[in-house]
Amino acid sequence: MxxxxxxxxxxxxxxxxxxxxxxxxxxxxxxxxxxxxxxxxxxxxxxxxxxxxxxxxxxxxxxxxxxxxxxxxxxxxxxxxxxxxxxxxxxxxxxxxxxxxxxxxxxxxxxxxxxxxxxxxxGRPGEFGDRLTADERRKTVEMLAELHRTPPPASTPVRPLRVPMRGRLEEAIEASGGGVWRGGPYAEPARALVADSAGRLRERLAEFDRRVDEASGADLVVTHGEPHPGNLVMVEGSPVLVDWDTVGLAPPERDLWLVAGGPDDLARYAELTGRRPDPEVMELFRLRWAIEDVALYVEDLRSPHELSADTREAWEALTDTVRELTAPVSNS
Structure with missing residues (x-):
């Protein structure tokens, strides 16, 4: 690190x-x-x-x-x-x-x-939300291409497309229309937020299910899972990757949606691997990330908790993610 x-x-x-x-x-x-x-x-x-x-x-x-x-x-x-x-x-x-x-x-x-x-x-660590330069993106895409071409070790877990906590989120959406949540200072605000967004959250879950069905059977490679700038360290101008607890077999788009900034990055990846990334599968993983975040934050804030830096950060992240996830789709 x-x-x-x-x-x-x-x-x-x-x-x-x-x-x-x-x-x-x-x-x-x-x-x-x-x-x-x-x-x-x-x-x-x-x-x-x-x-x-x-x-x-x-x-x-x-x-x-x-x-x-x-x-x-x-x-x-x-x-x-x-x-x-x-x-x-x-x-x-x-x-x-x-x-x-x-x-x-x-x-x-x-x-x-x-x-x-x-x-x-x-080296120079990044933070989640940082914007990579074009050169940093290119080098990161090249790094991921090398990872994705590597034969998987026997220990490599398979990462499912579906969200493990999906059932808990659906339960929370259903419960949000009932009684008060009393887990801690952010429990009731979280309930109100979920209740206000329940219809749109259900729509996005249905969209996610459709995308999973369409992507089933995709080729699996070794993926890092979270190669965003917060897990990148620039060492003498080249990236290295930290936090490998999310490593697993999955479609390569699991990594690429977090890094690729446009057609040039995807073309470079295709040149190195012989595989052209699927924008629809990239969107699947973008949606999966948001749904899993909402599920985790809601679970935390429904549970017993106190006012702290961690719970404040969880509440802020939940509100931002729900806002993005439920925003109206632009037809322009």
Missing amino acids: VDNLAGMKDRPAGVDERALRDALEKWGIGAVSLEYAPVGFGDYHWIAADADGPRWFVTVADLAQKGQAGDGESALRRAMDTAVALRGQGLDFVVAPLADAGGETLQLLGSRHAVSVFPLVS
Whole structure:
């Protein structure tokens, strides 16, 4: 990961830093300093250093967010193992986790969290929402083309087209017309927002189902899943990719919709891979991203929560995403 970090993030409840220090010893890291890094939205991060001077980027993941039906540890381990395998296949742009003394890519930290350790990369990190220059886009498209041409490691999970939390979102839409949501300060505003947008949200879900049916049977390749600027680090002018917990087999458009800025980028990708991206499948993944975000944020804000930087950010992201998702379609 990177050594130039900025951002806002609540410190995680239930993570004992003494236990974290003990876990790091499995990587041979006798950390004399452990600095919490308030960056990103999802996992928790620290910068670890020992007496000899090296530094590492330490990630603690909430396993409940990494899989379904209690398989978060298995899902995250497969993703981390896949990143290591891709790096071993010569993809130097993959910032993969470091294996511990026993060859493992993660260690459990209690029953809910898992620790991974990454090299600390010196470079210029981006942020979600940044605009890449034409040269940065071209290089990122070329990087993705190389990833998509790479034979998938055996550990690579398959990423479904359908949204895992679809049922929970439909339940929330139905419940929004009933009683008050009492999970916390943003629960009732979230209910009102969903209730006001219920009809249009159902329409977009139906559109999503249609697009999934049309895209079923598409060729699958190794995809990163979230190659947006927030997961890119420019190292001497070339991009590297961090945060591989979303890696998986999927149509290449899963990555391309986040990067390609126009016909030139798509033509360059087709030149390198022999495969012309499908704009309709790119739109499928654009819609899937928004629906999954709404599902996750609504679930969080319906659940017990307090007023914090994280919940404020979740509320703001939910309102922005619902506004975009339900905006009238222009006929011009």
